[in-house]
């Protein structure tokens with residue numbers, strides 16, 4: 001069952017991934033009025049999925065660093081940087097790898113789990129092959145069982161995530177998980193480097209500041225996207241955010257600062273001010289699966305925000321400024337990863353509704369497209385609550401259930417076209 005594909009089949013499979021990603025990147029390059037500073041993000045994804053050579057992305061201070069695979073924003077990336085490695089976010093968005101993943105994930109399982117498993121089970125794509133160790137937080141059922149299957153191919157460290165984040169017991173339990181992860185990372189890197197490697201208050205402080213700089217640039221981008229006329233397409237913003245998964249954090253921050261500077265200076269609107277402003281809520285949108293954002297924007301609307309955990313949510317609140325004391329820093333880091341996270345694997349999850357209400361207002365949203373990946377029960381459970389928030393906020397919502405396959409594109413086109421048309425009529429009134 002776990003047998004890798006034969007060499008020529010693996011070659012074919014890699015070509016499929018390269019074509020799938022290459023098509024999306026070409027489409028982004030062809031969009032009129034695209035900012036020049038988007039290029040480093042497109043190139044990064046090209047290196048990973050098309051050239052299959054991510055080496056230039058894994059340099060830090062001129063040297064290639066060890067990499068650790070991660071599968072959720074609940075992994076405190078600052079610890080990985082503090083120990084001298086680079087985190088690679090491996091949640092899969094490739095349709096071409098779902099078939100291989102289906103050998104390990106039930107037919108009704110979510111495409112994210114299928115794609116991620118397929119990309120690991122079939123050797124060939126370098127970013128996946130490079131990661132001997134991967135960290136998987138136990139959020140939803142799919143992630144938990146996915147981690148167990150993944151352990152057939154990689155050393156998997158599971159992070160036990162509490163589901164009631166407001167209780168003190170949960171917060172303590174999560175802090176213990178974060179502390180245990182720190183030790184595990186130290187042991188792993190010590191073994192790998194043949195010398196004692198320790199995370200100190202100084203290295204962690206530096207990592208926290210580096211990550212905070214990235215978060216600050218992401219917030220700047222969000223502020224620009226909330227303007228009355230959007231300076232870039234939502235797909236372009238999503239791709240820049242997705243590139244964070246594979247770029248060294250300081251390189252990504254530099255690229256994002258340049259992009260924000262360009263957007264502030266050139267003051268070009270990519271679409272007419274009357275275009276309906278859409279927010280994508282729900283299951284994550286992961287490159288190269290840009291099916292939904294592309295349809296929305298091709299049909300005359302503009303994506304002004306999303307809550308995808310491979311987008312804005314990946315870089316939310318920074319760590320509170322703790323004293324330069326390792327224990328205080330770990331407490332702040334544990335709090336930063338757990339408390340603001342609005343993933344629906346938490347219950348109760350009122351925070352998500354508060355965040356959505358705020359974003360709908362601040363981005364002057366006209367309509368919400370609620371994205372449900374087939375098999376993603378946790379997001380689907382919250383659809384009614386989100387619909388109520390939309391109603392209260394006076395915006396329309398449509399629920400779209402899909403997977404990574406291109407087969408339903410025409411059917412989705414019809415539904416989204418009707419939704420966008422309805423928003424246009426509403427705006428005219």
Ligand code: SF4
Nearest residue numbers: 071072073139309343
């Ligand atoms: S949806 Fe939730 S569990 Fe999945 S990666 Fe995002 S934050 Fe983690």
Ligand code: SF4
Nearest residue numbers: 110112140142143376
């Ligand atoms: S939260 Fe949804 S999309 Fe993410 S792993 Fe779980 S089931 Fe899949």
